[in-house]
Amino acid sequence: MITDLLHDIFDTIVANPFLILAIFLGYSIGSRLLRYYTSPLRRAGLPGPLLGHFTSWYRAYHVLIHRNWHHKLQSLHVHYGPIVWIAPDEISVSDPKLRSTIYGFADERKEQSFFPKAHVFETGQINEDFNFVFETDPKKARVGKWAMAHAYSERGLAVLEEEFDKAVKDLVDGLATHHARPNRSANLGKWCHYFMYDLCSLLCSGYTSGLCQAGRDKDSQIYSMRVIFEAVGGLIPVNFTLKVTTRWFRKMLLNSYLEHFFKGCLLNDEYYSKEERINKISDDKPQHLMSRFRTAEQKIRKLFPIGNWTEAITNNIFFIYAGSTVASNAFPRVLQLIYSHPRVLRKIRAEIASLPNQTVTISSLDRTSGHTCQIPYLEAAILEALRLTPTFGLSLSRTVPPMGCKLQDYTIPPGYIVGMSGWTVNYDNAYFGADAAEFKPERWLGNHPTEIGRDGTGLPRTMRNYLEAGWFAFGAGARVCVGRHMTMIAFTKGVAEMVKRFEVEVEREGKDWYALIVHTEGLVVRLKERWGVESEGERELLGVCKEFMGVGA
Numbered sequence: 001m002i003t004d005l006l007h008d009i010f011d012t013i014v015a016n017p018f019l020i021l022a023i024f025l026g027y028s029i030g031s032r033l034l035r036y037y038t039s040p041l042r043r044a045g046l047p048g049p050l051l052g053h054f055t056s057w058y059r060a061y062h063v064l065i066h067r068n069w070h071h072k073l074q075s076l077h078v079h080y081g082p083i084v085w086i087a088p089d090e091i092s093v094s095d096p097k098l099r100s101t102i103y104g105f106a107d108e109r110k111e112q113s114f115f116p117k118a119h120v121f122e123t124g125q126i127n128e129d130f131n132f133v134f135e136t137d138p139k140k141a142r143v144g145k146w147a148m149a150h151a152y153s154e155r156g157l158a159v160l161e162e163e164f165d166k167a168v169k170d171l172v173d174g175l176a177t178h179h180a181r182p183n184r185s186a187n188l189g190k191w192c193h194y195f196m197y198d199l200c201s202l203l204c205s206g207y208t209s210g211l212c213q214a215g216r217d218k219d220s221q222i223y224s225m226r227v228i229f230e231a232v233g234g235l236i237p238v239n240f241t242l243k244v245t246t247r248w249f250r251k252m253l254l255n256s257y258l259e260h261f262f263k264g265c266l267l268n269d270e271y272y273s274k275e276e277r278i279n280k281i282s283d284d285k286p287q288h289l290m291s292r293f294r295t296a297e298q299k300i301r302k303l304f305p306i307g308n309w310t311e312a313i314t315n316n317i318f319f320i321y322a323g324s325t326v327a328s329n330a331f332p333r334v335l336q337l338i339y340s341h342p343r344v345l346r347k348i349r350a351e352i353a354s355l356p357n358q359t360v361t362i363s364s365l366d367r368t369s370g371h372t373c374q375i376p377y378l379e380a381a382i383l384e385a386l387r388l389t390p391t392f393g394l395s396l397s398r399t400v401p402p403m404g405c406k407l408q409d410y411t412i413p414p415g416y417i418v419g420m421s422g423w424t425v426n427y428d429n430a431y432f433g434a435d436a437a438e439f440k441p442e443r444w445l446g447n448h449p450t451e452i453g454r455d456g457t458g459l460p461r462t463m464r465n466y467l468e469a470g471w472f473a474f475g476a477g478a479r480v481c482v483g484r485h486m487t488m489i490a491f492t493k494g495v496a497e498m499v500k501r502f503e504v505e506v507e508r509e510g511k512d513w514y515a516l517i518v519h520t521e522g523l524v525v526r527l528k529e530r531w532g533v534e535s536e537g538e539r540e541l542l543g544v545c546k547e548f549m550g551v552g553a
């Protein structure tokens with residue numbers, strides 16, 4: 001009986017494929033229309049592009065085909081205001097003042113009021129154990145952060161300062177060896193990848209992956225990372241990805257790239273298995289991150305006993321490199337902005353010249369009690385560049401908790417997704433000023449003209465405190481980027497050595513395109529080694545020498 005029925009269905013499909021297609025399309029369009037007409041977001045009158053109210057393919061189109069979602073989102077907010085309904089169940093918010101509503105630490109009614117990471121982040125779970133960035137279970141994420149935060153802190157990284165210096169030296173020496181000669185241009189984007197990847201290997205295991213020395217992506221590590229970013233970034237905006245794939249399936253698809261990557265970076269010794277290698281590095285280098293992750297994994301395991309320790313450690317190491325991919329796409333733009341503003345460049349050089357040994361150390365950044373930052377202008381220039389190019393382009397989506405939420409005049413019911421993106425928040429004129437789109441490091445310095453600090457001292461609020469409370473380059477709240485200190489240390493040291501050593505002329509600006517993160521591609525520059533100008537007297541002398549040798553000042 002059932003077999004007959006199945007036969008009949010099969011015959012009908014074979015005989016009438018168009019009928020089946022029509023039924024499928026009818027169902028699909030009908031269900032979308034029904035969802036739209038019954039949506040509380042429509043009843044609440046949320047503004048936004050009509051197509052986006054029906055289907056998430058509207059956004060996927062801009063992500064996957066045009067690769068310009070970050071700019072599209074900016075123009076949507078300019079057109080519709082700070083709250084935009086962008087996909088059937090998702091709202092984009094650009095008002096910095098609403099940051100704490102969505103990402104703030106929950107009050108005592110945590111279960112009811114905390115906005116957890118949206119389910120769609122599960123797409124990035126391509127392995128079976130703890131996954132720092134994409135973990136959607138708030139309890140697990142909290143435990144992970146608690147176990148690992150110290151290793152990523154300024155103090156935790158200070159013990160590895162030598163490794164930062166080594167990576168920076170390899171970057172400038174590599175650029176000098178491979179590119180600093182006439183008629184030889186350098187792809188700055190690629191070099192920033194080499195730099196950040198070498199740095200990660202040094203921090204994790206104490207030896208370099210040698211990309212800056214080689215001047216190329218030796219073992220296709222950057223390529224492997226890119227495949228993972230592309231696949232995950234392409235799938236996240238398409239809602240049905242999670243309906244048609246499982247964690248096992250995504251692992252099958254992408255794990256080989258993860259393993260290849262891991263091998264290229266850290267397991268390049270054929271005599272050891274992965275487990276042996278992890279243990280050997282961790283035992284030999286207890287200060288390095290591999291060892292810190294092994295300890296963190298043991299802590300997490302006490303609370304979440306089921307898991308695979310090598311995968312957990314692989315994941316953590318992967319996220320060090322993944323974070324660095326975010327950073328290495330930001331670094332070229334940071335350098336470009338600084339070099340293309342001669343006044344800023346001069347001020348940075350003057351600030352560095354005033355440092356002991358003309359060298360940035362981690363303690364130059366120290367602001368803890370009794371210390372003053374010794375490189376406020378350089379730091380401000382980097383923060384300002386990161387504000388304008390927040391490479392983590394993806395909206396950081398959160399699920400509205402059971403008690404719902406109010407965004408300006410709109411009430412959003414539980415279960416809907418709300419999210420902010422640095423590309424819209426950081427350009428908000430009302431918060432950052434009418435000149436928000438301009439590169440002005442000075443805006444981070446001094447005090448706010450009217451506000452009083454919120455620390456109870458009655459002193460004016462610093463501009464830095466005000467801006468950091470609104471910007472969104474590193475996210476906000478419980479899931480704020482743990483790699484921000486590592487980024488600032490690497491960038492301040494990196495910029496300092498670059499501006500000391502090279503004059504840089506941009507030959508081609510390249511372009512930014514969107515895929516989970518905003519990639520910086522094709523930024524080509526010409527480098528000329530400087531003569532280490534230090535004092536007025538030396539400058540004059542060097543001017544004479546250069547003139548004599550025809551090098552030009």
Ligand code: HEM
Binds near residue numbers: 323326328386
């Ligand atoms: C310019 C550089 C960077 C930018 C713009 C950036 C941006 C971000 C943002 C926006 C988030 C929040 C994600 C969310 O809330 O869903 C985040 C999280 C994270 N970042 Fe970064 N990041 C940078 C560098 C790094 C580096 C160098 C590392 C690695 C050391 C790193 C590791 C992480 C990790 C592990 C998380 C997850 C934190 C958590 O979920 O609790 N990031 N990053």
